[in-house]
Structure formats: C-alpha cells, structure tokens
Amino acid sequence: MESEALFDLHPASGSWHRQRRVGFDLETTSRFPSEARIVSAALVTCDPDDSASPRVREWLVDPGVEIPQETVEIHGISTEYAREHGQDAAEAVAELLAALTREFVSGAAVVVMNAPYDLAVLRGEADRYGLEFPTPKPIIDPLVIDKQVDKYRRGKRRLPDLCGVHGVQLAEAHSAAPDALAAVQVADCQAEKYPELQMPAHEIHALQMGWKADQAEDFQAYLRKQGKADAVIDGAWPL
Template identity: 30%
Template sequence: MALDIATTGNRAAVDRVLTASLRTSEGTAHDWILDPGSDPLSVARGKGHGVTVERARAEGVPAARALAEVADLVAAHLASGELLVVWFAPHVLSLLHAELLRHGVRPLTERLPGGVAPVCDPLVLDRHADRYRPGRRSLEAVTRWYGIPHAHPGDAASDAEATLALAQAVGACYPAVARLSRPVLHAEQTLWNAESSRHRQAAPDWPMTPVEPLPWEEPPPG
C-alpha cells in the first residue's frame, strides 16, 4: 500500500493536510479531500498540487473524519506486517502525526506498539542504490529516470500510484534490495537515510518524528 498527502506546506507541526490518497498493488484506491476548518490558512508557494484552501473547505469532508479513516486503514495494513510505501516518509508521516493529534484522532504511534513499521521509502532506496547519479531526486525526476508514468506530479493520487510503481521498479533493478525481508528493509533504511543525510543540511529522523501540533503561522515570504 502507498500513501501520499497534499498539504499547505512542509512544516510538520504547523501545516495541514488538504488531500490524502492510498493505493494498493491490487488496484484498490482511497481518496479524501479534507476540510481544514476555519483557521486563516494559506498554501505555501511552490506546492504543485493545485488544491486551494477554499476548494478544500467547499468540497472536503471534516478533517477529523477523513484522518480517522486514513489512520484506520494504514494502521491495519502495518499491523498485518505489510509494507507501507511512502515517498519522503519523514514529511508525510510526521505531518500526518501532528494532524491526527490536532483533530483528536489516535495517532499511528499509539496504534502500533512495535512502531510505525515496516515502511518502504523509495527516496531512501534510490539514494542508497544509485548514490552517485547526478541530478535532482524529486519524485517527478526519479520516476522519469525509472520510466514510471506520473501523470500529475503533486497530486496525491498520482503521487501515490507513482510511488508504489517506483518501489517495485527499484526492487527489480536492485535485487539485493528486493531480497531483504520487510523488517530488515525497514531497519536498513534507517541507516541508509542517516548515511545519505551526512551530505545534506537536513537529516530528518526516519521514518518520522512524532511532533506536537502548533498553531497556524503564515510561512515566511520567498
């Protein structure tokens, strides 16, 4: 199962989920648009999903209800031992955690005594398996490299579909990665993420940081 969200921005404790999508290898699809409530929100510049706060309020279901449905499905999937595929998991799972707390929904960390696992992050896999390849490592760029169709970059549904296909493609290209058991793959990604982060300014915990929600603040200009 692959999870993706479209948000107002990238600040895990502050920003809000506007849409969420789940895709499975069997073809099951779940999509939500969330009404984020009446806080004076705005979408940060550079977010490519095209979902405005106004549209989310007009078309969305109450955020608490949608988030509870997402958490129920994700927790049940992980509790069964199946991989949850998430592109840039620290962003998605940390922001989701804060949103669950903000809306009074039991977070994944409380539903899964063994931790939020096993997770498969194709960004971490690609950085480890092909560490010297030049160029950007955005989802759009990496799917293009592997020849994965990605019709609408930034859209949660399209991103979830592309992420699931990308995880399968990386496994096919690098059999040593594909042969790892799910628990070992999860553990190895923690190490690979730390290793690749040494060369970048940001080194987020992987697969998530359980942050507490903070009140809304307008993003800095620029």
C-alpha cells in the first residue's frame, strides 16, 4: 500500500504544533509490552496560552512485581525504591488514564515516541485493573514522522538520536518527564523543518497510520529479501 507522500501535502492553518501538546512517556519493567508494568509515568503539557508552560505531572509507581536489574540500569528505579516511595499501581493507572482521557477528549495532540509500545503497556495495565482505556487519538509519534521525512538517514532512531538530529537538549534520557518533554520538542522541530507536517492534529494522526503501515511493509520486504522468509512486521499504529 502507498499512503500520501510528504511532498503531496501543504501547510494548513491551525497546526497541532502551535496549540496545546502533551508529551507522554512511561518507564517500565520490561521492553516487551505484553509483560511490562509501569514504574513511572509523565505527562508534560506545552501550551502557548499558558505562561507556566511546560507543566509536568508525574507518577512514581509500585508495579507490584520485581523490577529486573536490566531495566533498573535504564531508568534507575529499583524494586525497593518503588515499594517505599511509589503509588499503588491501580490508583496511579486510574489517575493517568483519567488525565489522558481528558486530553484526548479536548483534542490536544498527545506526543508519544514509539507510541505502540507505551500505549500497549498502558492498555495492558487498564485491563489488569478493570479500567476503561480511551481511544488514543490524536497522537503524534516522532519516530513514525522521522522515518517518513528522513527515510534514508543512517543510524539509530531512538529519542536521544532524534534529539541530536534536531538540537534538542535531553539531560536525563530514560526518565519519564524529560523524555516526554523532549518528544514534544523533537516533534515541534519536525513540524518547523518540514512545513508539510503543519495541519490539525486529527489529520496528521490519520496520515501517520498510513505511513506506519507503509514503513512496516517496506521493512518486512527488506527482511524477506535478506532470507528471513517468515518475517512479519506489524504495521498497526498507534496500537
């Protein structure tokens, strides 16, 4: 399939990057969303009409399970620290879901780097505690956008890498609040560098669905050419 190419687009009024944006990030117990539990979460609101912007909301969570050392080395939150200082997981997840739901209902763009991971983890937590999961829309995913606007750039595409490309300062990589803010700043830079991305949030959300599907199809074709005949790459986005 082929979605609308970037060069077919034209800047539109009411661009998402000049309105209220909310960065969302999680730190978890596992890189596998099906088994990950939330350890910390952050929502960082960037609003041109708010003189106190950016505003940060954070949750430190006791996930109720052991936090593996390999993930402690990433985000620095140990099992003991989370148990002593963290909020009950069911309570924290309920608060986070309520806050995100309000943002989605308002139409604010929620910026999530590699959205399928964080949203899948949060949906799993919602299911675990019998909580309602909102329709995640509109989402801005700097990773999907980067692969669309700079398809042939060599190197990794993690958040620190994109920060380097766009000159965004990231003082504490793998901490929820700094990562959430940096994701918004990277997305803003992408919109300024590529004016074709300037449009209402719901429109670029829809475009990213097609872009992600195309990216997955291309990568799957590449892997199969490399001899991995059974390779299957999921193109679903944002979940």
